[in-house]
Amino acid sequence: MDVGLADRESVVEQPVRGRPRSEAVERAIIEGTMKLLEEGVPLAEISIERIARTAGVGKATIYRRWSGKEELFVDVLRAAEPEDPELPGTSMRDDLIVLLESLRRRGLANRSSAILHNVHAQMKSSPKIWAAYHNTVIAPRRRLGTEVLRRGQENGELRADLDVELVNDLFVGPMLVRAVLRPDADLADDLAECIVDTLLAGLRPVSSPTAQP
Numbered sequence: 001m002d003v004g005l006a007d008r009e010s011v012v013e014q015p016v017r018g019r020p021r022s023e024a025v026e027r028a029i030i031e032g033t034m035k036l037l038e039e040g041v042p043l044a045e046i047s048i049e050r051i052a053r054t055a056g057v058g059k060a061t062i063y064r065r066w067s068g069k070e071e072l073f074v075d076v077l078r079a080a081e082p083e084d085p086e087l088p089g090t091s092m093r094d095d096l097i098v099l100l101e102s103l104r105r106r107g108l109a110n111r112s113s114a115i116l117h118n119v120h121a122q123m124k125s126s127p128k129i130w131a132a133y134h135n136t137v138i139a140p141r142r143r144l145g146t147e148v149l150r151r152g153q154e155n156g157e158l159r160a161d162l163d164v165e166l167v168n169d170l171f172v173g174p175m176l177v178r179a180v181l182r183p184d185a186d187l188a189d190d191l192a193e194c195i196v197d198t199l200l201a202g203l204r205p206v207s208s209p210t211a212q213p
Contacts, residue, residue, distance in 0.1 A: 106178025
């Protein structure tokens with residue numbers, strides 16, 4: 001590492017008032033990566049060395065926090081997306097609406113964010129990055145959705161004979177179609193509630209008291 005780069009890294013790693021030292025460094029690295037993406041640099045051309053130069057740190061600093069650029073890109077995407085929702089836990093219906101509303105907001109973010117739109121498109125041609133994103137972002141959200149549905153079955157809010165994996169796809173599918181496959185489609189404020197109530201009308205147990213409007 002050259003002296004100039006070492007000096008810049010020491011400056012970046014100085015503690016920021018009210019924030020841990022490591023958080024300030026990680027923020028600089030993530031923002032440096034975002035800067036490259038905003039400038040239109042393709043993922044394939046973004047190296048750890050280039051990220052280090054842009055962020056003003058050394059490559060070793062990045063490797064101490066991420067195993068490689070695939071893992072770093074996933075954290076960059078997470079930083080650009082809306083935060084994961086906190087479920088109210090009041091009912092299966094309420095939890096499902098919150099989960100779908102989170103997807104709707106991500107759809108809106110994809111449309112308004114050049115970073116998200118371009119990186120998601122490029123990830124499809126990079127199996128390693130897509131796999132990392134799927135394992136750390138998509139899969140946990142899917143598990144959360146199936147857990148909500150299983151609790152609904154246990155509570156009598158959802159028919160016990162249904163496959164929760166399939167039912168989860170039935171709820172998520174319409175929102176993904178609107179957000180991803182139909183980028184010009186309306187993502188109305190009440191879309192999550194409309195999807196949930198439409199599907200629950202046919203998926204609730206017949207004897208459920210909540211099946212009546």
